[in-house]
Amino acid sequence: MSGDIIVTAEALKDFAARVFIACDVSPEHAKLWADILVWANLRGVDSHGVLRIPRYIQTLSNGNINARPNITVERRAGAIAVLDCDNAPGPVGMSRAMEEAISCAQQVHVGWCIARNVTHSGAIGYFAQIAAKAGMAGIVMIASRPMMAYHGGRTAALSTNPLAIAVPGGDHPPLVLDMASSAVSMGKVLEARDAGQTIPDGWALDASGHMTNDPNDAAILMPLGGAKGSSLSLMMECLVSIMGANPLIEQLIRPGADPSGFRQNGLAVAIDIKAFIGLDEYGQQVDDLADAIKALPRADGVDEIYAPGERGDAVLAERAQNGIPLPQGTWERLAEGAGKLGVAMPAVG
C-alpha cells in the first residue's frame, strides 16, 4: 500500500531481536523468536508477524511470557519426549519441541514431543518445516484457550487450535499446511470490519451467541465446517493438553470458571521419511504432485492454483527481493513500544 514503510527482512529481524533482548530475553532466544515473526511477514502472514511485538512486550513485562524460562525435559523414552517450557516464548518452546521430536525420530523413526506450558507460538508452519528441512515430515498442533464456539453452542468454548503439516520436496520448497480449526481467523473478520463489508453466515457469533453478519458485532469465531472443526479442536485438547497433564478447556468452560491464565500446550511430531522410502524418491514424488496440482484445469476466475505453502513461497520471493511492507499503524505501534525500551527502529527501505 502507498503509505507502507518498507523494511528489509534482515533489518526487521535485527530490530525484533533487539526489542526482545531489551525485555531481558536471551540473545539466542531473541534471535529465534525474531526469525519466526519475520518468516511470517516474509510469507505474507502479517497477522502473525512483527505486528504482535507490542503485545509481546506487554506480556513479557507482566510475566505471562517468561523471558528467562527454565525449559526442562521431563521425560524421554523411545519415540516420546515431554518438555515443560516454563511459559517460554512460544517459538522458543516449540522449536525446542521439534528438535526433541527429530532427535527421537533419528533413533526410532518417529518422534512425538509434547511441550507443556508454552505461550503464543505464532505461525506454526515454521516448526513443521524445521522437520521438513531435516528430511522428515513434521506435524505440529497447538492447544489453547477458548475463543471459538463448539458446534451447537453459543459461547466461546474452544480455541481455534491450529494444525500444521510439512513435507520436504526435492527441488520444490516444502509443502506446508497451516490451518486453524475455525472457519476463518479473527484477522479476516477485522479485514471485513475495516473494509465496511458484511461477513457471511458461519464465520462468527455476536457476544450473546447469535450468528452475525456484522463484523463489528463478531465476538466468537465459528468452527470450520461445524462439527468437523469443533471436534478437531477438541481432539487436539485431548491429544496435546490432557496427554500433557496440563488440561486447559474444561476448567475454563465449567460454570463459574476463572478465565485467568495464559498457558498453552504444543505437540511436535517428526517422521523419518527414509525409514519408509528413499528421500530422493520422496522429494521427486512430492515435486511431481505439486506440479500436477499446479497444472490442474482452473475454476472460472482463478488465475493460479497453489499447492500447500506455495502462496507463501511466492510472497517470500517477492518480499525477500523488495522488502517487507509495514502499514503506518503497525510502524507507529512498534515505534511506541520500542521507544519506551530505548530500542532504535530499523532502517527503512
Next chain:
Amino acid sequence: MSGDIIVTAEALKDFAARVFIACDVSPEHAKLWADILVWANLRGVDSHGVLRIPRYIQTLSNGNINARPNITVERRAGAIAVLDCDNAPGPVGMSRAMEEAISCAQQVHVGWCIARNVTHSGAIGYFAQIAAKAGMAGIVMIASRPMMAYHGGRTAALSTNPLAIAVPGGDHPPLVLDMASSAVSMGKVLEARDAGQTIPDGWALDASGHMTNDPNDAAILMPLGGAKGSSLSLMMECLVSIMGANPLIEQLIRPGADPSGFRQNGLAVAIDIKAFIGLDEYGQQVDDLADAIKALPRADGVDEIYAPGERGDAVLAERAQNGIPLPQGTWERLAEGAGKLGVAMPAVG
C-alpha cells in the same frame, strides 16, 4: 421409517459374514469385515454399513478386492511398520495396521504403521477406537483416489481423504472424530436429491466444473473450507501414499492419465497414553471435558450438544436395543446379491 426391515445386529453380522465367506473370504476375515459394517449401522452411519455389501460382492468377484490376501510385513523398525495388504478388504488391512501400530507403541510408546494397497475401509473411526480400547490414542488416515476438487480447480483431483482420531474416556465411551476432507459426503448430496431439495454453495461442482445447487447435477465434491480441506487431503497423500511408496494422485491427474485401478493406502497411529500420564487420570479428564461440553449453553434451536462420537453412541444404544432398520431398497439389493450366492437372508425383527 415405516417400511424399514428391522434386523438385530447379531443377525446382520452373521449374514454379512456368510456373504463374504460365500465370496471365498476366510471366516476370520469375514467376521471382522462384517463387524465393522454393522458397527457403522449400529452407530447410524448407514452410508458405511451393510448397504455396501452388493458393491463388495462385485469387487470381490472382479478381483479388485482380494478375498485371500497375502498380507506381508515389509518393515518393522522402532516406532514404524509397513504392511503390504495385497488388496485385502480394507477393514482386514486396517485392523491389522492398527494392531501393528499398537504393538510398536507397546515397545517405544508410539506406533506408526503404513498399510499399502488396502481397499475401501468403511467407517475408519472403528480402527481408531481399537487403539482407544487398548488404552491408547488412535489416529487413522486413508488416502484414496480422485473424487473431490482441489481449491481453485474444476476437476476431480483429490479424494475426500478421511481422518479419524479416538481417545479413551474413563466411564465415558471413547471420543471419536471421523471426518472427511470434503465439505460434505456424497451421501448428503444424494439425500438432497431424494428429498427434491437444492444444495448450498460450496458442496459440489457439476461435471463441467461449475458450482451447482442442483443435487442431480452434482458430480464433484468440494473441499472442506476451500483451501483447508484440499490441502489436508493433499498432505494425507504425502504422509500416507507417497511415504508408503505407493502414490495415487499424481498419476491419476496428470494429462492423459489412465484412471483404472482400485488401490488405496492407509495409516494407523497409536500413542501410548500411559507414557505421558496415568490412564485413570487421562480418562477422568476426558470424561470431565465431555461433560463440560454437554453442559455448554446451546444455540437457538439446538436440543443437545454432542462430544465427538456421542451422537453415534446414542444411536448405538437405541439400535442395540431395538434392532437396525434397513430401508426396503437396501434389503432388496442385499437379497438379490445374497440370492446369487445362495446365502440366506437374516431373520427379521
